[in-house]
Amino acid sequence: MSSLITINGLNKSYGKKQVLNDINLTISAGQVLGLIGPNGAGKSTCLQALLGLTSFEGDIEVLGHNPKHKRHLMLQDIAYINDTVALPKWIRVDQAIEYVGGVHPKFNRQKALDFLAKTNVPLNAKVSKLSKGMVTQVHLALILAIDVKVLVLDEPTLGLDILTRREFYNNLVEEFYDQEKAVIITTHQIEEIEHILTDVAFIKQGEIVVSEPVEQLKSRFKLVAVTHDQQAQAYALKPLAENKLMGMSSFLFDGVSSEKLAGLGHISTPSLADVFTGLMQKPLTYTSSHSATVSPIEPSVIKKELSA
Amino acid sequence: MNTAMITMSVKREYWEHKVMMFWVPLVMFALFVIAPLLTWLFADSGVFPKVLSEQFLQHFSDGINSERSGMITAVAEGFISSFFLLFMMAAFLAQLSYFTNCLFSDRKDGSIIFWRSLPVGDHTNIAIKLLLGVILVPACFLLCATMLVLTASVLFSMLALFSSLVFDISIWSFLTQSEVLGSIGIMWLMIVPLALWLLPIYSWLLLASSAAKKAPFLCAFAPIVILLAVEYWLNYIELIDSSYLFNMFVGYFDLRNVVGFDPYSFDLWNVLSLTMGKVSIGAILLSMVFIAGAWACRKYLPDNN
Numbered sequence: 001m002s003s004l005i006t007i008n009g010l011n012k013s014y015g016k017k018q019v020l021n022d023i024n025l026t027i028s029a030g031q032v033l034g035l036i037g038p039n040g041a042g043k044s045t046c047l048q049a050l051l052g053l054t055s056f057e058g059d060i061e062v063l064g065h066n067p068k069h070k071r072h073l074m075l076q077d078i079a080y081i082n083d084t085v086a087l088p089k090w091i092r093v094d095q096a097i098e099y100v101g102g103v104h105p106k107f108n109r110q111k112a113l114d115f116l117a118k119t120n121v122p123l124n125a126k127v128s129k130l131s132k133g134m135v136t137q138v139h140l141a142l143i144l145a146i147d148v149k150v151l152v153l154d155e156p157t158l159g160l161d162i163l164t165r166r167e168f169y170n171n172l173v174e175e176f177y178d179q180e181k182a183v184i185i186t187t188h189q190i191e192e193i194e195h196i197l198t199d200v201a202f203i204k205q206g207e208i209v210v211s212e213p214v215e216q217l218k219s220r221f222k223l224v225a226v227t228h229d230q231q232a233q234a235y236a237l238k239p240l241a242e243n244k245l246m247g248m249s250s251f252l253f254d255g256v257s258s259e260k261l262a263g264l265g266h267i268s269t270p271s272l273a274d275v276f277t278g279l280m281q282k283p284l285t286y287t288s289s290h291s292a293t294v295s296p297i298e299p300s301v302i303k304k305e306l307s308a
Numbered sequence: 309m310n311t312a313m314i315t316m317s318v319k320r321e322y323w324e325h326k327v328m329m330f331w332v333p334l335v336m337f338a339l340f341v342i343a344p345l346l347t348w349l350f351a352d353s354g355v356f357p358k359v360l361s362e363q364f365l366q367h368f369s370d371g372i373n374s375e376r377s378g379m380i381t382a383v384a385e386g387f388i389s390s391f392f393l394l395f396m397m398a399a400f401l402a403q404l405s406y407f408t409n410c411l412f413s414d415r416k417d418g419s420i421i422f423w424r425s426l427p428v429g430d431h432t433n434i435a436i437k438l439l440l441g442v443i444l445v446p447a448c449f450l451l452c453a454t455m456l457v458l459t460a461s462v463l464f465s466m467l468a469l470f471s472s473l474v475f476d477i478s479i480w481s482f483l484t485q486s487e488v489l490g491s492i493g494i495m496w497l498m499i500v501p502l503a504l505w506l507l508p509i510y511s512w513l514l515l516a517s518s519a520a521k522k523a524p525f526l527c528a529f530a531p532i533v534i535l536l537a538v539e540y541w542l543n544y545i546e547l548i549d550s551s552y553l554f555n556m557f558v559g560y561f562d563l564r565n566v567v568g569f570d571p572y573s574f575d576l577w578n579v580l581s582l583t584m585g586k587v588s589i590g591a592i593l594l595s596m597v598f599i600a601g602a603w604a605c606r607k608y609l610p611d612n613n
Contacts, residue, residue: 053424055608072429080425088324088419095323102316103428139422 003028004150004182005050010058012045012206019045020056021206029149030179032196035186036276037203043186044082046203047154050184051080063149076105078150079143086139089128093121093138100142112145115171119164132159140168144176151176153185157192165189169196190273200272204280214272221278222253222261223270230264237261241278252278313428317436318444324413328402329445333452336398340391340456381487387460388491389579392453396495396502399449403506406445407513410437411606412524430606434514438599442503442510450499454492461488494580501583508560508591511598518602519609532557560591 003026010023019042027033037043049056052067052074060067065074087096093116101107116123119137127135136159143151151172157165173196177183187193194214201211210217226234226249237260239251252270253261261267270278322329411434414420423433503510516528535553542548 051425053421072427072432075425075427080421082421082425086418086420086422088414088422089417090324092323095319099316099320100426102319103313103426105427 004063005184006059006061007046007050008059010046010049010056010060012042012049012054012056019206020049023058023203023206023208025201025208025211027150027182027184027199029182031199032177032183032185033199033201034190034193034197034272035184035201035203036190036272037186038280041203042206043203044154047080047082047152047184047186051075051078051152077148078152079146079148080152080154081139081143081156082154087127087135090126092124092126093130094123096127096138096142097123100146104146106147107142108145108147111175112141115141115144118167133161133164136160137164144171149181151181151183153183153187155187156185157187157189165192169193172196190276191271194272197272202276202279209279210275217272217275218269220255221270221275222256222258223268223274224251224253224261224264224266225249225268226251226265234264237264313432314436317428317432318440321410321437321440321444325406325410325445328406329448332398332402333395333449336395336449337452337456341459384488385491388457388488388495391456391460392450392495395449395453395456396446396498399446400506402449403441403445403510404513406441407510408517408525408528410441411514411517411602412520430603434518434599434603434606438510438514441514442507443499446499446502450496453495457488457492498580498583501580501587504587504592505583507595508598511595511602515598515602515605518605560586 005025005027007023007025010020011018012020023042023046025033035043035046045054048054050060050062050067052071055068062074063077065071067074091099097109097112100112101109113123116138119134119141121130121134121137127138130138136157140156143153157168160168169192172183177196185193185197197214199211199213200217202209212220221240224234224239228247228249231249234249234251237253237256240254241252243250243252251264252274258267414423424430513524513528516524520527536557539548539551539553543551
């Protein structure tokens, strides 16, 4: 797989606030990377740095280009949609299609029209007259009709109903994706895109805490449903997170073998959402009595724990 | 930068500013056509009854016949330049509005990310906006002024033809004396020197449009007003004894201080050459600095992303 994007030591701060801290990522052709993080983790800033839309420190190479220079050349092979619907209010849908067709050499007008034909969006309507969901559909139609090598989607389906969201992701896989291209997606609805992701990177407070293929991540983490009398043994194996529900506890373990976990209860493969919440929200710290308490934890500590 | 990209960028500006580039000049044209017609139709003392009176037609034919006095030429030139002046003043106001908002509006509505996610460089974007603002916006107004003058010329030609039935006049003499096309040509030629002369204003507004967090017009004019006020105050308390800034601003826009200015003779060629005389290399270089500043703000300011 050829590397399309390389990020080394990416740092970004607004005044004294550090929003990105030593980000290192490599994205290759064929990858569909989910960049997952809580609100304010730095996902959008990371993507904007990637596209040269904001200043940054560090080295980024996108398709052989430095985004700080010749950004317009780089954008011939990379398309971007951001979380805040950003189409201008005054433009008509047909004008937006004509404009993108005029300035982007790889835009397929018919593809955009076909996409919009499946929606209720009138071509002669002004963006200001469309609902938020419709505006997103127009933006997606424009972006998906561009035959680029890298597609960057920052919360692409925000404001869309579930039917449209599913249709969009189906279109993404069927019509856009192939082994020569890469897609980077950020979203809060991880469960909806889990099936299309090949790789995932979790970001917390501007730091990447986990970055690896989805298959590897799923074989590494285990979710075990533990009854009350088995909890002491479960704590002894240092679970990453605990979730109590209806008298049962489910523990998330990192790197513990199935053999060790077999006696505790039912073992299942966690979803990405399980791993994400386990890593992000309430990490466990241990006391001598094998009970666990929750406490805030820094991303660097998570990384250290995981690598150990 | 290819042709399709330039064409589409121009179209985009036209779509965005259609009211300013199309409707405002067209409404002005319509008003100048409709107002006299309404006067003619509804007012007894209007212009047209007087125009069609025997006394006026006599003067009109006398004017055409007395070629040496140059009356028709002077009247036509005055008439054409008055109309063009009105349209050019309206164009100037439209240009002020255009340059103040052209880089600010897409930051205000958040669409800047959409525009900047497409393969159009910031330099291309700024160049297109600048060229459109200095050339296309006034051209839209001049086009309507031209339509108006040509409409009036056709009407007066018809009047001359009508008069020739009663009086001994030559329609060709009227057409050649009025020099309509020549005058219109000069007015169109004025676009370039006017653009160069006023480039410091336009580029300063472009910079304000690119840099201001809010109220770009205020951001553009407040520093100048403050500077002039400080200079006035320093003069008032006798700390300094000159109004350098005030004189510089007034001097730059005052046509009277150009060599060759004659307040008692009005000639379109003279106006054109006077405007050319106002163009200075220093002002153009200063404009380049402002334009570079607008580009840098567009590219590097965090608010622009």
